[in-house]
Amino acid sequence: MSPLHDFATWEPLLRLLRADKAEAFAAGGQVAGQISRHAWSVPLSRPVPQPGRAAQVEDMQAEFDAVRRVQGALEDLGVDGVSFTARVAPTGRAVLRLLGPSPAVEAAISGPHPESLILVEGALPEPWRRLPDPVPDAVPAPTADLALLERTLRERIPDAVGATEAEIAAAEARLGIALPDEIKVLYRVTRARWQDWDGDDDAAEREVMAVGCELFSLDDLYVADVRSRPSPWRFAAKEAVVTPHDAAVQGVVGSPGWIAFGDNGGGDRLAVDLTPGPRGHLGQIIILSHEENIGAALVADSLTDLVLHGPGRERRGRRRDEPSPVAWVHHRSLRSIEAAAHPGLEVLNIGVWDEEPFSLAPVTGLPRLRTLTAYPSTLADPLEIARLTGLEYLELPPEDWRVLLDAGAVPRSLLAARIEALGDRSPLPIVDLANEILALWDRPPITRIRLEGDLGPMA
Known part of the structure; x- marks a missing residue:
């Protein structure tokens, strides 16, 4: 068994999480994080240094040591990084779920959610092909x-x-x-x-x-x-x-x-x-x-x-x-899809918007549109995406992906995709959703491994 999949490798980190997130665990909650070979994002509160004193390495030595155990296991396995979720019962029983990696998913930048899904092996974005x-x-x-x-x-x-x-x-x-x-x-x-x-x-x-x-x-x-x-x-x-x-x-x-x-x-x-x-x-x-x-x-x-x-x-x-090939539609930029639409448009980004959601009708049929990203609740009808036949990259919230998947309307022209999971949403359903998308292209899924162990009673 790889050290990465050995509960003992994760035990020091789980103990720190239990001490720091005792209330959340007592209420049945879970925490999530991500560790790569050179960086990590774990939900631990760090001590605030005394006024006039900078933070010292020794202030976070326990966290560093716990993370380094996992990073060593990543290096031994030749893996760039792994995400995780953890639950710890009041009895000390801990359940750890390791998520990933997959050769069809880019390495996480930060946070536990999957990064971009590479649907066609070796595919590059259009500017990188020019x-x-x-x-x-x-x-x-x-x-x-x-x-x-x-x-x-x-x-x-x-x-x-x-x-x-x-x-x-x-x-x-x-x-x-x-x-x-x-x-x-x-x-x-x-x-x-x-x-x-x-x-x-x-x-x-x-x-x-x-x-x-x-x-x-x-x-x-x-x-x-x-x-x-x-x-x-x-x-x-x-x-x-x-x-x-x-x-x-x-x-x-x-x-x-x-x-x-x-x-x-x-x-x-x-x-x-x-x-x-x-x-x-x-x-x-x-x-x-x-x-x-x-x-x-x-x-x-x-x-x-x-x-x-x-x-x-x-x-x-x-x-x-001429108008820009990259358009941003949100409160502080363009305020309509019509204002963004022109024959040379390549990238349409729809950002934060709390008014009536947008129709994609104004950009349907544009010859060069290849990228669409949309913030939650900004699309009036996600199924309009199916009419954008030249899309190479699509970034949507989970709810819009669910609509496309249920209707069998995910554009098959895509080379890559991403699920925009904001906030502290559990990565488990996001991983399931990502694997559904990957399966449409017969790409390797994100692995899920469950580890269990006993941390014993709190000291």
């Missing part, structure tokens, strides 16, 4: 100057160790792409390996100042394509690729022509762009924000420009006058 448009007429910026770039770098970091032609060729072979000339010049001056500075922090800092970013070593260059920018379906399906006609950078998630070579010190990646937008230049320098799932911004017209003047203010193309 390649940049061809740019056969793109040319380097006038600021690109190989001789000036090399001379400036050698003056600023004269003791740097440069890469050999063989090392550059090896990097190109690893990446599967020819490096642009400015990047080759850069790495001929410095290959940016920490060991070359022999522990000299000042020399390393001079390199940062010389280039204008924290430079990756030649061995750490990577292609910033869609695989380098993963995102859960619940977020990715709500994005849309937009490249205005005057944009310097294409609004894609990633590109086989984005070669990441540095960091701004805050987690944002700098890349040379070989697939620029309509108003961009071949080899321009862009920045990919770690806080965004899609797109990039221009910071320099060329690597020479970056080295000479540093990263400029991030520049993005102006939005087109």
Whole structure:
């Protein structure tokens, strides 16, 4: 038996829960939580530190130790995470239900409810399937100057160790792409390996100042394509690729022509762009924000420009006058489905709304609508969803999913789906509902394992 399915693994956590939730358990209630290898969400009250004193690790040591026992079992089994529910009777008899995992369900971000259900194996959201448009007429910026770039770098970091032609060729072979000339010049001056500075922090800092970013070593260059920018379906399906006609950078998630070579010190990646937008230049320098799932911004017209003047203010193309492909309908945004509807609409999100529920008739037949999310009690007739024949992602509350399932009206065009379970609803019926949806595509269900044990009387 796996340690994950051994009651003893969970016993320390169950004891903490019993002490903390005694009233809820005495009334016959249950608690729920989720633990993954690197994070957890368990319903334990944490002590409030004394005024003027920050919380200390030892204040929560018992919780940390109990969770780490479970995390160790997850690692032994090679599982990313597991959700659970627990009940403890006044006698000390405990019932623990472990929920998951399933290869057809994305790892939970927080909370015990299932995340997005992957209905078609390997399916990606539409923006993650988009390649940049061809740019056969793109040319380097006038600021690109190989001789000036090399001379400036050698003056600023004269003791740097440069890469050999063989090392550059090896990097190109690893990446599967020819490096642009400015990047080759850069790495001929410095290959940016920490060991070359022999522990000299000042020399390393001079390199940062010389280039204008924290430079990756030649061995750490990577292609910033869609695989380098993963995102859960619940977020990715709500994005849309937009490249205005005057944009310097294409609004894609990633590109086989984005070669990441540095960091701004805050987690944002700098890349040379070989697939620029309509108003961009071949080899321009862009920045990919770690806080965004899609797109990039221009910071320099060329690597020479970056080295000479540093990263400029991030520049993005102006939005087109056309309506947005992503619409939000709720009290603080658009207030009707009619206002959101147009031929280019890809994503419709219906949020908090306490007036008359909406009909989906205004968006029926729209050619590009692929994502629909709806808050509880916002749809007048959930069965109207069946008329949206191009949906790839659907996010609904349990009650609306129940209507679709009972009517046999779940759209078969879906690639992924999610049940929006708000508040402290028990995950058990949500898991049952998720398994019904998964069964329609013959996908692996979320497992349910029941463990029982005796915690003994309260001390």
